Amino acid sequence: MMSMNVNSLSSVYSIKEEKKKDSFTQAKAVGAGLLASQTVGMAAMPINMPLMGRMAKISSASDADAYRTALKAMIDGSALKNTGLTLIDLSKDKSVAKEFDRILKNSNAFQKFMIKLTNPIYQATKGENAAYAPILNNVFVDIEKMGASVFHELGHALNYNTSKFWKTLQLSRMPVQSLLIPALILTAILKKPKKDGEQPQGFLDKTTTFIKNNVGKLSGLAMLPLFAEEIKATLNGQKYAKKLLSPDLYKKVTKSNIYGAITYGVVLAITAFGAWVGNKIADKIREKAETKQA
Numbered sequence: 001m002m003s004m005n006v007n008s009l010s011s012v013y014s015i016k017e018e019k020k021k022d023s024f025t026q027a028k029a030v031g032a033g034l035l036a037s038q039t040v041g042m043a044a045m046p047i048n049m050p051l052m053g054r055m056a057k058i059s060s061a062s063d064a065d066a067y068r069t070a071l072k073a074m075i076d077g078s079a080l081k082n083t084g085l086t087l088i089d090l091s092k093d094k095s096v097a098k099e100f101d102r103i104l105k106n107s108n109a110f111q112k113f114m115i116k117l118t119n120p121i122y123q124a125t126k127g128e129n130a131a132y133a134p135i136l137n138n139v140f141v142d143i144e145k146m147g148a149s150v151f152h153e154l155g156h157a158l159n160y161n162t163s164k165f166w167k168t169l170q171l172s173r174m175p176v177q178s179l180l181i182p183a184l185i186l187t188a189i190l191k192k193p194k195k196d197g198e199q200p201q202g203f204l205d206k207t208t209t210f211i212k213n214n215v216g217k218l219s220g221l222a223m224l225p226l227f228a229e230e231i232k233a234t235l236n237g238q239k240y241a242k243k244l245l246s247p248d249l250y251k252k253v254t255k256s257n258i259y260g261a262i263t264y265g266v267v268l269a270i271t272a273f274g275a276w277v278g279n280k281i282a283d284k285i286r287e288k289a290e291t292k293q294a
């Protein structure tokens with residue numbers, strides 16, 4: 001009698017201990033997995049920076065006036081004419097740069113780092129990027145430094161202003177990147193892997209197991225519509241650049257757009273890879289904890 005009590009007591013105790021260890025391992029696995037996928041995801045920016053640098057080298061100040069004339073002709077000769085689109089040439093208009101100076105002055109080191117790394121309008125004020133802001137219907141670009149990339153941005157403006165389909169894809173960028181993909185990654189990382197031969201039970205288990213097993217591919221797939229919208233913007237821009245520019249400048253725009261396409265490809269691949277890595281790391285941590293226990 002006595003020994004049975006002790007046994008059951010100790011087994012209750014060890015179950016409790018095991019549960020504690022389990023949830024500790026789970027927290028460690030989820031935390032490390034999420035951190036890994038985010039860190040890998042952030043790597044797209046530094047990888048793309050040299051490509052952006054090459055894009056900037058294609059444009060030169062001496063071509064700026066030819067670009068300005070062609071861009072004006074594209075706006076006036078297309079559906080953009082009556083949309084209220086404003087092309088803000090940051091080589092002349094310094095108000096946006098001043099606004100960013102003010103924002104940066106009031107930001108902490110981390111905020112400054114994030115603005116410099118991820119804000120395309122800030123990067124445009126530095127002549128390192130060009131950006132279309134759909135809600136404002138504004139294109140931000142320093143035409144002397146990034147003139148060749150504006151046709152692509154006006155291509156985005158055409159997508160937004162003339163097609164419900166492309167407009168919807170454009171506006172889905174934020175929810176896809178900041179909600180859908182993180183939700184896929186979180187689902188995969190939270191899910192414990194199946195043991196050998198163990199089959200998922202029921203709809204929820206089957207769905208989450210599928211997400212876990214395919215999280216890299218699914219994250220890449222979720223980015224595909226955004227990638228398609230980028231390509232469509234380039235095709236729109238190319239059409240007008242070909243008509244309105246000298247063959248030499250048209251070649252430069254094409255080259256700039258190819259570099260641009262590579263940068264979206266990098267973002268897509270890195271997003272998918274980050275999701276895959278995060279999930280793998282979470283499982284590795286669980287596996288290690290299990291072999292330690294065994």
Ligand SMILES: [Zn+2]
Pocket residue numbers: 152153156230233
């Ligand atoms: Zn774009």
